[in-house]
Amino acid sequence: MDWKECCGKRIAKEVDIDEELISSLGKTSKNKLKSSEELIMNEINASSKVTLAYDSLRELLEALSLKNKYKIYNHDCYTPFLKEVLNESEKGDDFDELRKIRNGLNYYGKDITPEEAEEIIKRIKKLRESFLHMLDKNI
Numbered sequence: 625m626d627w628k629e630c631c632g633k634r635i636a637k638e639v640d641i642d643e644e645l646i647s648s649l650g651k652t653s654k655n656k657l658k659s660s661e662e663l664i665m666n667e668i669n670a671s672s673k674v675t676l677a678y679d680s681l682r683e684l685l686e687a688l689s690l691k692n693k694y695k696i697y698n699h700d701c702y703t704p705f706l707k708e709v710l711n712e713s714e715k716g717d718d719f720d721e722l723r724k725i726r727n728g729l730n731y732y733g734k735d736i737t738p739e740e741a742e743e744i745i746k747r748i749k750k751l752r753e754s755f756l757h758m759l760d761k762n763i
Contacts, residue, residue: 630705639690639694639695641693642690649687656676657749667737673745674744677744678725685702689702704716710758718751
């Protein structure tokens with residue numbers, strides 16, 4: 625799906641900047657990341673830790689899209705937003721890979737080892753830091 629299709633289907637639409645919502649998303653993003661970090665990694669919670677970290681990332685991305693006057697209603701359209709609106713193709717590809725991993729865990733029962741989870745969480749944190757930097761630039 626490309627950005628034109630996302631907007632045409634009203635999966636993404638232009639909105640006014642909502643600073644309160646942006647701030648709230650930043651706080652919940654931080655809380656979800658902290659929650660993920662507080663869990664001690666093991667075979668049982670590895671996928672939960674990844675999911676929490678991914679949710680933290682996605683909430684920052686939602687804040688970033690709102691800062692750029694867009695509301696996006698599904699995870700698929702964040703990739704073209706990054707690539708086509710922000711001209712951040714590499715970040716778009718990274719997010720899309722992480723989205724697919726998270727979907728595998730949440731919707732298809734994919735198993736993940738604690739070692740794999742640690743590597744994925746490192747990737748999420750790195751991308752999350754870049755989104756935080758981008759948010760600061762846009763404030």
